[in-house]
Amino acid sequence: MTDSSLELSPTVIAELTAHGVPEKLHPLFPYGLGGLIPAMGIRLSELSAERAVATMPVAPNTQPAGLLHGGASVVLAETLGSLASGVHGGVERMAVGVDVNATHLRPATAGYVTAVCTAVKLGRTVCVHTIEITDEAGRGVCSARITNMLIPRTAR
Template identity: 45%
Template sequence: MAITSSATPASEPWTIELGALDRKMGVEILEESVQKVVARMPVEGNTQSFGILHGGASLAVGEAVGSWAAVKYASTFGKVVVGVDVNATHHRSASAGMIFVTATPIKLGRRMTSHEVVISDERERRICTMRITNLVIDKPMP
């Protein structure tokens, strides 16, 4: 049985909603929970001038998936998050097919979260590794 206080009531996790950029990039959600968020995105349409996946596209989708994972967690106790840090290491390129983006928690705290975000290709080769840190805050008043 979970114990909650009246100051932070337990809530259902937030359901991921794609933003305009996510839709333009062709992002699809495959799995969403507090413990793991998985999405995929086509390489086609997200390439740079040499025909390979744009590093900025990797960062954009990775930051989105990592932030969604943090919001899923924070929403269970009535909070939201704002990003404070993201970093990435690009390991290899991709020129076709789909990439898969998986965010898993490193640390889920009451004030801050950190997630590892792994971007891989269809052959499960790691393309990029990211870490994103989010600050847990009260929901802004309307």
């Protein structure tokens, strides 16, 4: 049995819709998005295996000095790379991260950051994506890369 045999609850459908997941991709998320994506305020505007785009507010995702926390940038990058890999995997395979790295380029202090995720490799078992995060002025905040393995999706 696979997760694709599950019927989505109204709560899951509402969560996916609220965070910008296209309706045709809802079957890939039978359990919703998990707690971190909503908690970080991540909002998708585009999602495919080849490209994903999302925004995230700087506040409250800051470190004590009031700057966007580097870990928050990594969460945003890993989220997009994993979601895009999951779309490539479809309902039979799920993406699991095996490597993520990030270079922080400049601080973000207010407003929103935008992440653009682009596929480097979409293979049968491995996907690689690069993610560029920019501030509202279009300046680079973080450059990241993630490698995901695609493994069989099993029912919980």
